[in-house]
Amino acid sequence: MTWVFWALLSATFAAGTALLAKVGVEGIDSNLATAIRTSVVVVVTWAIAIALEKHHAIAQIGRRGWIFLTLSGICTGLSWLCYFRALKLGPVSSVAPIDKLSIVLVVLGAWAFLGEGMSLMKLGAISLIAVGAIMLVFA
Structure with missing residues (x-):
């Protein structure tokens, strides 16, 4: 399977994320909704990493890798917080294109x-x- 397959699958899941999140954020603080979503992401991704036995490679990650993955994680968290706030306030059909x-x-x-x-x-x-x-x- 090529990168194109995975990119198209990513786009499909991203569309599902936007539509499901718009419904899920109704009546809930957007920051709390993001925290719930993020917790699910953490559990699912660690479950996959462990099931595929990729978690053993964590000891081989260098300092540079940790720094950039941490910064990327911070950006992801801030992006999701802003995205969920925008979804709470605006129509998903306008929020997603801006995103x-x-x-x-x-x-x-x-x-x-x-x-x-x-x-x-x-x-x-x-x-x-x-x-x-x-x-x-x-x-």
Whole structure:
């Protein structure tokens, strides 16, 4: 199975996340809802890591890996807190497209900080994503 398969599966689950979270956050503080969701994520991901016997490799993770995974975790938590707050306040059909503007930021960040290539086609594509997200919000 290629990365494309896993990326499409990720997109499918992300769509489910948005739709289910919008219903689940009704009548609940968004921070508490995020804490509940995060707890489920922790249990499920550790269960998978243990079931696949990947947890033994934890001792081999270097300092740099720990630092960047920790920073990524902080960003994930803050993103989820903001996302759930936005879902509580706004329509999921507008919140999700704005959230997906992260694609534009990732492509620009990968170019600026990770040395990934930038072409006119890629620049045009992220421009279309940005315009499309904004159009969805006001549609």
